[in-house]
Amino acid sequence: MTATVLTAETLIRRYAYVAQQPRATDLATLISQxxxxxxxxxxxxxxxxxxxxxxxSYLDEALHGTDEISRDVFLGMAHELLRRLVGDMTQEYRATVGD
Known part of the structure; x- marks a missing residue:
């Protein structure tokens, strides 16, 4: 069994909708969103x-990190938070603001 490699591009693709702005195309934009x-x-x-x-903050650490291992760790930590929260939070926000 091969492990899925978690990349910045994967996180952008999965979570760029959270701020209801045009889809992020890079990690810095996702952080801003x-x-x-x-x-x-x-x-x-x-x-x-x-x-x-x-x-x-984790994504910022990954973006500015110089070491591939720490970058992967920070990407993974950000993914775990976003995976658990973003879908439900976005739906709740849209319901609250009437979107």
Whole structure:
């Protein structure tokens, strides 16, 4: 069995919709979108918004890391937070704001 390699491109493809902005095409834009979404979700009273900030921090570490191992670790940590939260939070946000 082969392991799936988690890349920045994989995370962008999976989570770039979170801020309801044009789809991110790079990691820096995804980080910016998470930073935009977190206070919006907080204002809407959605639990877990602080985890978006944490995921953005992990992605920033991955983006600016010089070591491939630490980059992979930070990408994995961000993915775990986003995987658990983003779908439900986005649906809740859309329902709250009437989208």
């Amino acid at each position: 998470l930073d935009t979404a977190a206070p919006r979700y907080e204002a809407a009273g959605i639990n877990g918004h602080e985890d978006l900030e944490t995921a953005a």
